[in-house]
Amino acid sequence: MTHQNETLIRSYYAAFNAKRFDEMLSLLHDSVIHDTNQGTRSIGKEAFKKFLGEMNAFYDERLDDIHVMLDSSGLRAAAEFVCHGIYKTSAEGLPAARGQKYTLPVGCFFEIKDSKIARVTNYYNLEDWLSQVK
Numbered sequence: 001m002t003h004q005n006e007t008l009i010r011s012y013y014a015a016f017n018a019k020r021f022d023e024m025l026s027l028l029h030d031s032v033i034h035d036t037n038q039g040t041r042s043i044g045k046e047a048f049k050k051f052l053g054e055m056n057a058f059y060d061e062r063l064d065d066i067h068v069m070l071d072s073s074g075l076r077a078a079a080e081f082v083c084h085g086i087y088k089t090s091a092e093g094l095p096a097a098r099g100q101k102y103t104l105p106v107g108c109f110f111e112i113k114d115s116k117i118a119r120v121t122n123y124y125n126l127e128d129w130l131s132q133v134k
Contacts, residue, residue: 002074005112009068009077012117017062021052029116037122048120058097061085063106077110083124087133095134102132 008027015023025045034042034051042051055061066081083104090097104124111119 002070002072004115005074005077006068006070008112008115008117009079009110010066013063013066013079013081019056021049021056024052025049027117028120029113029118032117033111033119033121035119035121037124038126054091058087058089058091059085060088075112077112079108079110081106081108095130097133100133102129104129104132 012024012027015021015027025048028045028048030045031043032045032048034048036042036051042048062084063081064084066079068077068079070077083102083106085102085104087095087097087100087102106122106124108123109119109121110117
């Protein structure tokens, strides 16, 4: 199960990098919990789909140097990676977008249920991002 769930998470990130958002959504449990950095918790695929649309409108991101780690049960996982992005459209409450490039280390935690991703929790240093786009 551990190998299968590592493949699941790697497929999730491969779909993200290819901007195949429907494929990403297909890897999620129907009641997926999504905790955003410095944000609120949302539940369900529709909320996650809305989030992806908003993120794609504001940012163009690519992830690399992805490392996936699973616990012995294979049902909890963590990933760390580097996010390379372009801030392309101004988001409310954030600095004005002018095509600024940024590079951030990111950590993410997952729970797996019924062979689907049931929780996604992302963490990055918001102050670092802000200093790069100001």
